[in-house]
Structures are given as structure tokens and as C-alpha cells.
Amino acid sequence: MGDLDVNHWADQIADEVIERVEKDSVLKKQVAKTGYFIYDEKTPSGVIHIGSGRGWVIHDAIAKALKDKGKKARFVLSSDDMDPLDKPSKELSKEDNEKYIGIPFRYIPSPVKGYKNFGEYYFRQCTDLFPRFGIEAELESTGEEYEKGTFNKAIKTALDNADKVQKVYAELYGEDVAAANKLPFNVKCPKCGKIATTLAIEWDRKKEEIYFECSDKVVEWAKGCGHKGWISPYNGNGKFPWKVEWAAKWPSKGVIAETAGKDHFTKGGSRTIACRISVDVFNYPPPYPSNGYYTGQGYEFFTVGGKKMSTSKGRGIGFAESVNFAPAKMLRFLLIRTRPNAVIDFDPYGTNDIILLYERYDTAERVYFGKQDLGEKENIKQKRIYELSHIGKIPTQMPPQISLVHAATLVQIFDSKDDIIENLKQTGHIKKGTTKESIDYVKDRLDFAEKWVKEFADEQYRFELQKKAPDVKLDAKQVKAIRTLAKKLREKEWDEKSLYDEFYNIARDEAGIEPKELFTAAYLVLLNRERGPKLAPFLLAAKEKAIKLFEAI
Numbered sequence: 423m424g425d426l427d428v429n430h431w432a433d434q435i436a437d438e439v440i441e442r443v444e445k446d447s448v449l450k451k452q453v454a455k456t457g458y459f460i461y462d463e464k465t466p467s468g469v470i471h472i473g474s475g476r477g478w479v480i481h482d483a484i485a486k487a488l489k490d491k492g493k494k495a496r497f498v499l500s501s502d503d504m505d506p507l508d509k510p511s512k513e514l515s516k517e518d519n520e521k522y523i524g525i526p527f528r529y530i531p532s533p534v535k536g537y538k539n540f541g542e543y544y545f546r547q548c549t550d551l552f553p554r555f556g557i558e559a560e561l562e563s564t565g566e567e568y569e570k571g572t573f574n575k576a577i578k579t580a581l582d583n584a585d586k587v588q589k590v591y592a593e594l595y596g597e598d599v600a601a602a603n604k605l606p607f608n609v610k611c612p613k614c615g616k617i618a619t620t621l622a623i624e625w626d627r628k629k630e631e632i633y634f635e636c637s638d639k640v641v642e643w644a645k646g647c648g649h650k651g652w653i654s655p656y657n658g659n660g661k662f663p664w665k666v667e668w669a670a671k672w673p674s675k676g677v678i679a680e681t682a683g684k685d686h687f688t689k690g691g692s693r694t695i696a697c698r699i700s701v702d703v704f705n706y707p708p709p710y711p712s713n714g715y716y717t718g719q720g721y722e723f724f725t726v727g728g729k730k731m732s733t734s735k736g737r738g739i740g741f742a743e744s745v746n747f748a749p750a751k752m753l754r755f756l757l758i759r760t761r762p763n764a765v766i767d768f769d770p771y772g773t774n775d776i777i778l779l780y781e782r783y784d785t786a787e788r789v790y791f792g793k794q795d796l797g798e799k800e801n802i803k804q805k806r807i808y809e810l811s812h813i814g815k816i817p818t819q820m821p822p823q824i825s826l827v828h829a830a831t832l833v834q835i836f837d838s839k840d841d842i843i844e845n846l847k848q849t850g851h852i853k854k855g856t857t858k859e860s861i862d863y864v865k866d867r868l869d870f871a872e873k874w875v876k877e878f879a880d881e882q883y884r885f886e887l888q889k890k891a892p893d894v895k896l897d898a899k900q901v902k903a904i905r906t907l908a909k910k911l912r913e914k915e916w917d918e919k920s921l922y923d924e925f926y927n928i929a930r931d932e933a934g935i936e937p938k939e940l941f942t943a944a945y946l947v948l949l950n951r952e953r954g955p956k957l958a959p960f961l962l963a964a965k966e967k968a969i970k971l972f973e974a975i
């Protein structure tokens with residue numbers, strides 16, 4: 423199985439899942455029928471938090487790791503659109519909120535044109551971005567699955583064994599809790615369409631019908647219509663309460679792995695209930711990371727935008743919004759390289775988080791293409807991270823690597839992307855014969871660098887290359903150094919290393935000053951300030967403009 427230290431977490435999970443399936447006859451039979459079914463679900467009640475995106479990438483990586491081991495695996499994400507609107511939505515008018523409260527999201531009109539319903543609108547805000555995140559998921563609607571009858575068998579089992587379901591609640595939450603005293607099913611009222619206002623009173627297991635009432639007494643926040651009567655619970659006429667539903671989905675879909683945020687895994691929380699019901703009522707082994715009654719551990723929090731965003735918006739930003747802070751592929755890389763049980767707080771504002779992320783990505787890429795050696799173990803790790811992070815087919819040649827900081831420098835020197843590409847060719851960053859695909863890759867990076875400079879970068883990375891030599895005070899020795907530097911730049915083609923060495927020769931041997939004074943003088947002339955980006959690459963990028971400024975003093 424290989425060394426645990428070296429194996430990527432997704433491969434470790436895949437190994438664990440395979441081993442469990444091999445040992446468990448129920449799961450083995452299930453996998454023979456439906457393959458390794460990796461599942462996740464989300465209620466589309468509004469903007470979906472970036473934290474859920476972590477789960478989608480985790481499930482996607484587990485499915486890919488299983489496929490890489492030759493297993494038939496798929497990742498399915500379901501929209502829990504049978505859940506009702508249970509608090510007013512900002513996107514709906516006051517009248518609509520009153521009209522639709524208590525009704526499943528799939529039967530509420532979309533607040534924006536072009537979507538089938540309210541649920542689809544919020545779900546697709548996220549899933550439309552999946553290609554950019556490299557998330558390969560089959561999408562489902564839980565409501566549609568109810569309609570298709572996928573859960574009919576589980577509905578009958580749960581209602582026939584209602585006492586067992588109630589016992590689970592009673593043991594965990596006490597005998598007085600509502601769920602310990604009612605049938606585990608919510609009918610969708612055929613008259614008013616609400617699902618939150620009905621109470622299932624009796625189950626006739628022969629007729630397979632439920633007697634229910636739609637009333638004001640069920641929840642405080644939604645009013646029922648008073649309708650009552652017998653109804654079949656099947657084919658979309660209602661749904662399980664959520665914790666029971668979680669358990670019911672596992673045998674109904676044949677779920678082998680489904681994790682969730684750690685808030686679901688608290689002691690006695692929803693996962694605890696679901697695991698018990700899965701075992702006690704459905705005789706189905708709960709999916710990884712759970713094992714029988716043992717829930718296992720959910721994944722840790724993921725916030726983007728840091729404290730600044732979390733405090734201004736309460737719970738932080740939405741998944742769809744996250745691409746405003748870093749390219750989706752970089753966020754995927756961040757999630758793939760971090761173990762699910764480690765907290766991630768990615769803060770782009772005035773921190774080095776983005777620079778580091780790009781540097782780490784580039785390092786993994788160099789290791790993957792054999793251009794950097796970090797030692798055997800680390801090489802294996804980095805290669806796998808790169809493979810699982812990469813979106814689409816990995817190119818046969820390493821794309822040109824322009825560090826984010828250098829890209830940011832270039833976008834501040836040149837007026838157009840084409841000029842930058844031309845310059846990168848001159849400086850040897852882009853070699854002859856580089857594919858169009860690779861050049862586009864560089865352009866993408868330049869695009870983000872531009873955004874980064876404008877919105878996130880610390881002051882030290884921002885500058886303005888002067889149009890004419892500023893009125894700065896330099897002493898005679900500094901002036902001599904600057905003039906010599908201009909001359910040297912004209913004389914020949916330099917590379918970064920030889921130019922850097924030349925700074926020291928010019929300062930000490932020709933001008934008789936400390937190199938530091940030369941640097942200060944150069945930045946003053948070029949940028950009208952005492953510090954700036956690394957001088958050698960900067961001068962090579964801005965050569966013509968720099969020479970003119972130097973000669974003008």
C-alpha cells in the first residue's frame with residue numbers, strides 16, 4: 423500500500439474505503455452493482471458558503487484517487503431542494519416570503535430569470551463554476567429522486583420501523599423531544615404545497631398511506647391550511663426529516679463515502695443520528711468517514727477573505743464569490759495540498775497568502791516536471807498534489823513560470839499583454855517554440871497579477887515607473903553610479919545573475935559607494951521612492967525606459 427507519510431490524503435482515504443468494502447459483504451455487493459458511489463448534498467437555501475466548496479473538492483479528489491486505483495467511482499452532488507424555505511430570503515419580496523415560507527425550494531420561483539426554481543438558482547451559482555475548479559460531479563436534485571421513487575423503499579422501511587427511529591432520538595435527546603414522538607416523515611400538503619406545516623399522525627402499513635394534518639401547530643414560522651387526510655408517502659408526496667433523510671439516502675443510493683463539515687460531526691449531532699438510523703433501521707453501513715455508530719471526523723473550516731470578510735458578512739463569503747480572491751485552480755490547489763482536518767483561513771488582503779500559494783504551486787509543478795528535487799519523499803508528495811490539483815490534461819512540457827511578483831512588476835511597467843509577452847521572450851522567460859496554450863497560461867497569470875496589484879498587494883509591490891526623471895537629490899557619486907549603470911545596460915545583453923553582480927562592481931569599483939546607495943539611487947530615479955521590486959529583473963524588464971530615465975539625470 424505504500425508509505426503512509428508519503429501517500430496523499432485522497433489516496434489514503436481511497437485505500438481505507440477499498441479495504442472496508444472488501445471486508446463488508448453488504449458494501450461489496452453494493453459496489454459490484456453501483457461502483458464506488460461518492461456522495462455530497464447541499465440545501466440551496468441561499469448563497470452557499472465557500473466552506474461547502476471544500477467538501478466538493480474533497481469528494482472529487484476521493485473519486486479521482488479511486489479511479490486512479492482502477493476502481494469504478496463517481497461523485498454525485500445532490501441539491502436538497504425538497505427542504506422548505508424556513509426563513510425569509512433577501513432575494514424574495516415580502517409578499518413572496520409570506521407566500522412561500524414552508525414550501526420546498528424546488529417549488530419556489532427563481533428570484534432571477536433563467537433558472538427552473540429558487541433551489542436551482544442558488545445551486546447553479548456554484549455548480550456552473552465546477553469546470554473552473556476541476557470538480558467533476560454528476561448533479562442531482564433530491565426532490566427529483568423523491569419523485570422518481572428512489573427513496574420509496576426506505577420510506578416504507580422507516581415508517582414500518584418508526585419506533586426504532588424514535589428510539590434513536592429518545593436515547594440521544596431524551597424522550598420528550600418531538601422527533602421521539604412522531605412519524606419520521608413530512609407530507610407535502612397537496613392543497614397548499616407546504617411541507618413544513620404538516621404532521622404525520624398515522625401510518626397504515628397495509629394501505630401504505632399516511633394520515634396527516636396541515637396546521638398552524640407544527641411550526642411557529644409557517645401557517646398551515648387545515649387540510650387533512652390519507653396520502654401515499656411515495657414519489658415526491660413528502661420527505662424525511664433531514665437527519666433521517668441523510669441516513670435513508672445511503673442505502674437508497676448505495677453511498678460508500680460521504681463526509682461533511684465538522685459542525686455536522688459534533689457529539690450527538692446530525693451525523694450521530696444518521697449513523698444510528700443507518701445501522702438500526704436500514705441495516706446499512708454508514709459511509710466513510712463513519713463506521714457503524716462511530717461518526718469519524720468531518721473536514722475543517724475553510725474561509726477565504728480572512729477576518730475582514732467574515733466579520734462584515736457574518737459567515738464569510740460564498741463559494742461563487744471566492745474566485746474574486748484567487749483563481750479557482752489556485753484555490754483547488756490549496757484544498758488539495760491541505761489535509762481535510764486542517765483549518766484553512768486564506769486571507770488575500772495585505773498578507774503573503776497569495777504569493778505563497780503561487781510559489782507553492784510553481785514548486786509542485788517544477789517537481790512534477792523533474793526541474794526541482796526536494797528529496798524522494800517530498801517529490802512523491804508534490805507530484806501527487808500537482809496531479810490531483812491540475813485541471814484538464816497535464817501538458818507534456820512545463821509551462822513557463824513567471825512568479826506572481828514578477829508578473830505584477832510587468833503589468834505595472836508595460837501597457838499591453840502583448841508587450842509583456844514580447845519582453846518575456848527577450849528575457850528568456852518564454853523560450854522559442856512555446857505553445858499557444860502555454861502563452862495563454864502566462865496571460866492568465868498576468869490577468870490575475872493585475873487584479874492582485876489593484877486589490878490585494880501590499881504597498882511594497884505597487885509602484886509607478888516614472889515617465890520622466892523625477893527631481894530627486896543624488897550626490898555626485900550616486901549620479902556617477904547611475905550613469906555607469908545606464909552605459910553598462912546599453913553595452914550588452916545581461917542576464918539576471920551577471921547584472922546583479924555588476925551592481926556591486928559599479929558601486930564599489932567605479933563609483934566608490936556602498937551597493938545599497940546604488941540601489942536607493944536607482945529606485946529614486948525609476949520610481950521616485952527608495953525601495954522597489956528586485957532591481958536586476960526589474961531593469962531587464964524595463965530596460966529601454968530605465969536607460970532613458972538614468973540618462974536624463
Ligand SMILES: [Zn+2]
Pocket residue numbers: 611612613614615616619636646647648649
Ligand atoms: Zn396545507
